[in-house]
Amino acid sequence: MDLHQLADCLKALGDPTRLKIIALLNLRDFCVCELIPIFNISQPAVSKHLNRLKTSGLVTENRRGQWVFYSLNRKKLEEIGYGLNHLPDFSTEIEELDKQGLLVKCD
């Protein structure tokens, strides 16, 4: 997962409603209609939050008859934790800028 993908996932998690959805999905799968009464927002709003989490790969959906249940992608969540603890190393980029004389010296 590169920096931009990591930022995208963190942004998806950086909303209280979505983060609580993730915490709920950590307990068990939920369908959309179960989530609606938990949050004081409309069904489309819940759907959009779930879609945002889905496009970042944080949740998966699967239809059971009339209902669509969402599951937490624990692997993705672990990847994010790992990504935060192993941030990309920009040393060579800094050196490169230095060689090109584009780096300011402050001391």
Next chain:
Amino acid sequence: MDLHQLADCLKALGDPTRLKIIALLNLRDFCVCELIPIFNISQPAVSKHLNRLKTSGLVTENRRGQWVFYSLNRKKLEEIGYGLNHLPDFSTEIEELDKQGLLVKCD
């Protein structure tokens, strides 16, 4: 760190520029003027990103003469990783809603 604070930190990290700043500060401290040529944005834009990271507690500033150097708050970053791996447990809230008959049954 509660859910809202965690979401706030994740939101702060959920921007490619700010996440790269965090990755850079993981190497060493940087002052504002060093960061400007690394990103193709203006000085005030860099200042604002740093301020956003500071208000979430992810970085600290300290002035050295004319320059203001920013440091990564590694403890905070660890807290966030920990928070992601130990999400709050909403079991009792779900049970409470169930007792009040506010929980939908989907099966």
Next chain:
DNA sequence: TATTGAAATAACCATATCGTTATATTACTA
């Protein structure tokens, strides 16, 4: 097959975000 219910999508609105340029503040220095 017509109806019902769940979820997704569309269209819209208010506010937040992230960039800009201009200006103010702060600290060093001639």
Next chain:
DNA sequence: TAGTAATATAACGATATGGTTATTTCAATA
């Protein structure tokens, strides 16, 4: 102390975000 350099703040604009209501899609069922 006047001038310069670094940083912060102010004011503004374009786009993104997160909510709404209305409508569409899809699956189950009378």
